[in-house]
Amino acid sequence: MSAILEIADVSRSFGGVQAVQKVSVDIPRGEIMSIIGPNGAGKTTVLNMISGFYHPDHGRILLEGTDITHLAPSEIAKLRVARTFQNIALFSGMTVLDNLMLGRHVLMKSGVLSSFIYWGLAQREEVAHRKRVEDLIDFLKIQDLRRRPTGSLAYGLRKRVELGRALALDPKILLLDEPMGGMNQEEKEDMARFILDVNEEWGTTIILIEHDMGVVMDISDRVAVLDMGLKIAEGKPDEVRVNPAVVKAYLGETKTSEVRHG
Amino acid sequence: MIYREAGQFKTTYAADQAIFPILQDRIFVALAVVGAFVIPVRFANEYWLQAVLIPFLIYALAALGLNLLTGYAGQLSLGTGGFMAVGAYSAFKLASAFPALNIVLVFLLSGLVAALVGVVFGIPSLRIKGFYLAVATLAAQFFLIWLFNKVGWFVNYAPSGTITAPPRTVFGVMVTGPDAAAGARYVAALAFVAVFALIAKNLVRGRVGRSWMAIRDRDIAAEIIGVRPLRTKLLAFAISSFYCGIAGAELVFLYLGSAETLAFDINLSFLVLFMVIIGGLGSVLGSFLGAAFIVLVPIFLTNVPHTVGLNLPVALAKQIELMIFGGLILFFLIVEPHGLARLWQITKEKLRLWPFPH
Numbered sequence: 108m109s110a111i112l113e114i115a116d117v118s119r120s121f122g123g124v125q126a127v128q129k130v131s132v133d134i135p136r137g138e139i140m141s142i143i144g145p146n147g148a149g150k151t152t153v154l155n156m157i158s159g160f161y162h163p164d165h166g167r168i169l170l171e172g173t174d175i176t177h178l179a180p181s182e183i184a185k186l187r188v189a190r191t192f193q194n195i196a197l198f199s200g201m202t203v204l205d206n207l208m209l210g211r212h213v214l215m216k217s218g219v220l221s222s223f224i225y226w227g228l229a230q231r232e233e234v235a236h237r238k239r240v241e242d243l244i245d246f247l248k249i250q251d252l253r254r255r256p257t258g259s260l261a262y263g264l265r266k267r268v269e270l271g272r273a274l275a276l277d278p279k280i281l282l283l284d285e286p287m288g289g290m291n292q293e294e295k296e297d298m299a300r301f302i303l304d305v306n307e308e309w310g311t312t313i314i315l316i317e318h319d320m321g322v323v324m325d326i327s328d329r330v331a332v333l334d335m336g337l338k339i340a341e342g343k344p345d346e347v348r349v350n351p352a353v354v355k356a357y358l359g360e361t362k363t364s365e366v367r368h369g
Numbered sequence: 370m371i372y373r374e375a376g377q378f379k380t381t382y383a384a385d386q387a388i389f390p391i392l393q394d395r396i397f398v399a400l401a402v403v404g405a406f407v408i409p410v411r412f413a414n415e416y417w418l419q420a421v422l423i424p425f426l427i428y429a430l431a432a433l434g435l436n437l438l439t440g441y442a443g444q445l446s447l448g449t450g451g452f453m454a455v456g457a458y459s460a461f462k463l464a465s466a467f468p469a470l471n472i473v474l475v476f477l478l479s480g481l482v483a484a485l486v487g488v489v490f491g492i493p494s495l496r497i498k499g500f501y502l503a504v505a506t507l508a509a510q511f512f513l514i515w516l517f518n519k520v521g522w523f524v525n526y527a528p529s530g531t532i533t534a535p536p537r538t539v540f541g542v543m544v545t546g547p548d549a550a551a552g553a554r555y556v557a558a559l560a561f562v563a564v565f566a567l568i569a570k571n572l573v574r575g576r577v578g579r580s581w582m583a584i585r586d587r588d589i590a591a592e593i594i595g596v597r598p599l600r601t602k603l604l605a606f607a608i609s610s611f612y613c614g615i616a617g618a619e620l621v622f623l624y625l626g627s628a629e630t631l632a633f634d635i636n637l638s639f640l641v642l643f644m645v646i647i648g649g650l651g652s653v654l655g656s657f658l659g660a661a662f663i664v665l666v667p668i669f670l671t672n673v674p675h676t677v678g679l680n681l682p683v684a685l686a687k688q689i690e691l692m693i694f695g696g697l698i699l700f701f702l703i704v705e706p707h708g709l710a711r712l713w714q715i716t717k718e719k720l721r722l723w724p725f726p727h
């Protein structure tokens with residue numbers, strides 16, 4: 108097992124709140140790793156540290172052996188780490204097409220001067236990247252939405268477009284923060300299918316935060332469990348499911364388990 | 370049915386990404402540009418050129434500049450007048466220090482100076498947004514005007530404190546100075562705004578424009594896809610101020626002939642902002658529509674009551690003008706933030722379906 112991403116002994120607090128405490132996880136290349144845990148367990152904070160929004164107080168994060176602990180989000184994007192947000196962060200005034208083209212921002216080079224003239228370098232680049240974006244539009248079956256401003260789309264479709272924008276980076280690692288949150292059963296199944304297809308077709312490593320245990324157990328290769336900032340378990344879905352510490356953490360949290368079954 | 374895209378299937382992405390993907394639009398724009406160069410010069414009288422068309426083109430360039438910054442990149446600025454003053458005073462200094470320098474180059478260099486100043490005053494935008502940024506740019510406005518008033522060097526120590534456009538020619542035709550014909554000044558202003566509108570279109574449909582809109586719509590998401598906030602915002606300030614700087618130079622050299630700092634005071638900043646809001650935030654066409662509107666309303670108010678036999682006192686006409694602007698700005702901000710440009714687009718959509726409304 109070779110890890111593409113190593114999270115080593117990472118801690119982060121906000122004021123008095125210890126959001127993440129000494130968490131270590133190795134993410135194997137090409138696998139789907141889920142991070143689960145009750146509300147406020149620190150899951151989003153871990154993603155925020157990987158993508159550079161927050162930096163850990165202690166510990167290190169290594170991407171393919173390189174230390175990325177203190178890089179800015181834009182630099183981490185350059186290393187082909189893409190993500191989606193728990194509460195969708197699309198560019199709502201722009202079309203689906205522009206949102207996906209923006210996903211390729213760091214892969215494109217044309218600067219101000221070549222854009223001034225457009226014809227030539229900038230145009231060739233636009234066309235080349237448009238091809239890839241069109242493939243993704245087909246993959247996600249959103250052909251009819253190309254020219255729609257994302258602000259006008261239904262919730263489930265916005266989640267799908269946000270996945271598209273992340274995929275447009277041709278990511279090595281894809282970080283998904285509750286991609287099925289707030290979706291109905293059918294939408295969840297579609298999303299789960301897309302995630303599996305991405306992983307199989309392009310070999311993309313995926314880190315998934317999700318509350319729906321059914322989905323998590325179905326599609327994950329490995330699962331890590333956080334509770335109150337601590338990692339309390341890690342392993343294959345079947346192992347984690349029967350882990351006493353996990354069962355206890357979840358039974359103690361009636362609120363989330365209601366959400367899960369509701 | 371006259372205006373429609375049916376049957377115009379785009380076979381390449383390049384065609385789909387063209388500035389005007391629909392054939393009728395291309396024809397219309399081409400005709401409008403050619404017409405703009407030919408018709409007014411032949412048929413418009415001195416009054417129309419001087420009082421309407423020349424200021425319209427200059428304001429359109431300034432509005433275009435502000436629209437790139439505020440409409441596309443989402444950075445509210447009240448420093449437009451100050452950045453235009455930087456362009457005007459730079460042009461004056463450059464033209465007097467290097468009399469042999471071609472006036473076109475003088476304008477472009479003045480734009481560059483304004484761009485540098487814009488970048489400096491854009492730095493706070495990394496930390497502050499919206500209202501607070503507007504206040505910071507307001508400080509820039511007051512500081513720059515104060516500077517040009519205070520330091521005699523900028524006006525070559527003229528006791529009157531005015532800067533004056535020196536006589537200069539392009540291709541043997543006098544375009545600035547007291548002897549420049551209105552037609553020549555008009556063509557010069559038109560050439561600049563035509564080229565820079567095209568450049569603006571190119572910018573906003575490609576990578577640079579998208580990164581501005583990303584910062585405008587959701588700065589956190591912009592960072593996650595690799596847009597660097599500081600660099601992107603400063604670039605918007607630079608290019609916006611470049612446009613405004615050239616517009617400022619033109620204001621003195623092609624329109625007023627001579628000016629004091631009063632011509633660039635805070636009222637000018639607001640006037641250009643009104644153009645952008647009324648014309649349409651985030652629209653190149655809107656910058657032109659807004660400028661046309663703001664130039665035409667006062668003229669309308671002076672002339673129309675007169676022709677129907679009503680004699681409005683000048684002061685009252687001015688009041689009505691302000692009320693109209695104020696009302697419209699509220700209307701557009703609340704109801705239609707995309708301004709006249711959006712209304713134009715809706716009209717086109719209706720035309721496309723006409724005569725069948727489905």
Ligand SMILES: Nc1ncnc2c1ncn2[C@@H]1O[C@H](COP(=O)(O)OP(=O)(O)OP(=O)(O)O)[C@@H](O)[C@H]1O
Nearest residue numbers: 121124126144145146147148149150151152153193
């Ligand atoms: N920017 C912040 N400022 C202050 N506290 C924060 C911040 N971000 C997270 N926290 C706190 O850190 C803890 C962990 O939050 P986090 O968002 O990582 O949880 P989570 O596991 O993603 O929860 P959920 O399932 O509700 O999304 C919470 O107590 C939260 O209030």
Ligand SMILES: [Mg+2]
Nearest residue numbers: 150151152193
């Ligand atoms: Mg979370």
